[in-house]
Amino acid sequence: MTLSAIPAQTLAPNGDWWRGAVIYQIYPRSFQDSNSDGIGDLRGIVQRLPYIASLGVDAIWISPFFMSPMKDFGYDVSDYCDVDPMFGNLADFDAVVETAHRLDVRVMIDLVLSHTSDQHPWFETSRESRDNEKANWYVWSDPKPDGTPPNNWLSIFGGSAWHWDARREQYYLHNFLVAQPDLNFHEPAVQEALLDVARFWLNRGCDGFRLDTINFYIHDAQLRDNPPLPPEKRNATIAPSVNPYNHQEHLYSKNQPENLVFLRKLRAVMEPFGAAAVGEVGDAQRGLEIMGQYTAGDDLMQMCYAFEFLAKDQPTADRFVSVLKQVDEVAADGWACWAFSNHDVMRHATRWDLPPGAQRMYATLILCLRGSVCLYQGEELGLPEADVAFEDLQDPYGIEFWPEFKGRDGCRTPMVWEPSNQNGGFSMSRPWLPVATEHLNLSVALQEDDPGALLHHYRKAIAFRHAHSALSRGDHADLAATGDVLHFKRIDRAETIFCAFNLSDTPSDFDLPEGDWEPIGSELGSAIASADGRLHLGPWQICLAQKI
Structure with missing residues (x-):
């Protein structure tokens, strides 16, 4: 493993870039x-x-x-x-x-x-003996007195999470494939x-x-x-x-x-x-x-x-x-x-x-x-x-x-x-x-x-998400389901956006929340409420509205 590296071009520092990314x-x-x-x-x-x-x-x-x-x-x-x-x-x-x-x-x-591959040099060294410099880098255990694995842990890929290694006469842990031995994080x-x-x-x-x-x-x-x-x-x-x-x-x-x-x-x-x-x-x-x-x-x-x-x-x-x-x-x-x-x-x-x-x-x-x-x-x-x-x-x-x-x-x-x-x-x-x-x-x-x-x-x-800070970084409120319609508000200091989604192929009607709302998101197929605030959502339709 080579630990040298070369500097690379980086973007402008922004420690919060991930939030809402x-x-x-x-x-x-x-x-x-x-x-x-x-x-x-x-x-x-x-x-x-x-x-x-x-x-x-x-x-x-x-x-x-x-x-x-x-x-x-x-x-x-x-x-x-x-x-x-x-x-x-x-x-x-x-x-x-x-x-x-x-x-x-x-x-x-x-x-x-x-975990690593069983062909990683760390594991190849670890399995050589019980007393080498990386002997404790993986999860090794002696068998039970009857020769079976040390416990009942199972692998996601099927069967026991333990595999017998004849060199050390011990089992090693693999939560995934036999060829993926688990590293021992208890070793500093x-x-x-x-x-x-x-x-x-x-x-x-x-x-x-x-x-x-x-x-x-x-x-x-x-x-x-x-x-x-x-x-x-x-x-x-x-x-x-x-x-x-x-x-x-x-x-x-x-x-x-x-x-x-x-x-x-x-x-x-x-x-x-x-x-x-x-x-x-x-x-x-x-x-x-x-x-x-x-x-x-x-x-x-x-x-x-x-x-x-x-x-x-x-x-x-x-x-x-x-x-x-x-x-x-x-x-x-x-x-x-x-x-x-x-x-x-x-x-x-x-x-x-x-x-x-x-x-x-x-x-x-x-x-x-x-x-x-x-x-x-x-x-x-x-x-x-x-x-x-x-x-x-x-x-x-x-x-x-x-x-x-x-x-x-x-x-x-x-x-x-x-x-x-x-x-x-x-x-x-x-x-x-x-x-x-x-x-x-x-x-x-x-x-x-x-x-x-x-x-x-x-x-x-x-x-649309990037254009509205409430969507990318804001909080949410009033999470609710009305039949097949999921609806909530996204809120930050600059704006409040109401979001509704019809999660079915059946039309649905319900009322916008109280207040003055301006329809947005027409490019995404957003429905527009009637003058009295009644909203009709067709199959799989959405409604997006911004509080005025």
Whole structure:
């Protein structure tokens, strides 16, 4: 691991840039292939950055591009401070930063700190013996007297979270794949090494981090068994329903209070750079509560996201109210970052079976919520989940649980830029995952030429959010559901905006709040109330109004 770095062009300092930001997630393997090997790369990102800037987003989040055996497609890191050759090199990363900053877009990268690859030099040294310099850098344990694992912890990828290593005659912990051993955060040297990784990328011009599995960093030092989870409390927001991982309450394998100490150290490293982080909180029962803990005050993480709106079931108006009110209760001093889609879940256009009008409504809705927003590549095109045949699957998760769970490849297929060939302009060669035929007619080129396309609606909705400080940074009030209509106010010192969303295909009538309201958002299809304040919302229609 090389810790040297070169200074990079940075944007004007703004330590609060993340608050209300719109962040565009790039899955680099599938964004743009610049060298015709069928795999997206950093130079491809450079090529497409003007398009990203044209959306009006504030930042990009790039999923892992570090050195890796690619057992979990970059989330198994073998060198934190170098670029895997399939994605390019460090000079290519510098070009991403320079180009993005020139376009006034910040760059966040995906740090995977909870575990490494089993091919990382740290682990190769650690497994050699029980008394070498890195012997305690990973979570090792002797077996029980009968030779079985030290406790009942389960892996998200299926089976025990412990794997026997014949060299040390001990088990090591892996919350994910066997090839992803967990680092031991109880070892101070591990924490300092990871903080050095953060320093390396910050010195290189990175503006912040998406922190993978942020609540998995620290385990219970006593290795106590997780208790069973009653069937009525199980849900599949973190792992598919066929995975026994859902049968445990993960009290001891993650979510440990000592994690706050490390997060404060990480925030202290980021602070001089004006950098920000968004943490992924993977917990099906306590996600919002943990989000509140990790974003409280000004010395922890700036943002976190839980999985409430990444769940399988389409959220109702009542569900939105319930989640947002719970955030007010458990994260009143924190800041959420909302997403409907990402690289780990079925695309929400398919997951919620959304017609075109509903896709527009949800795009406007997420950009009116209190918090920051992550948009996943292709979401702005309305891409549905691709149907990837078993013989084309790459995701070990899908291969393990097929056919009940088809894995994550369906949301990871290549971005479609133009319809002239079967690869959608992504590559001149056969892509690592096939391009879905139905995606070609939703390509960027075709939508650019269609003024009524969803792509243009996303641009308008992002611009609308930025034009109103109440939406990007304000508070919310009067959260309520009237039938299928979700409505609330967004408020700051400069303005108050009333927002209403019909979350159904059935028309609905209700009254505007008392007061004088001026209709806004006509470019987004906002309804206009009658003279007596009565509002008629058609299927999936919205209403936006500003208090006079």
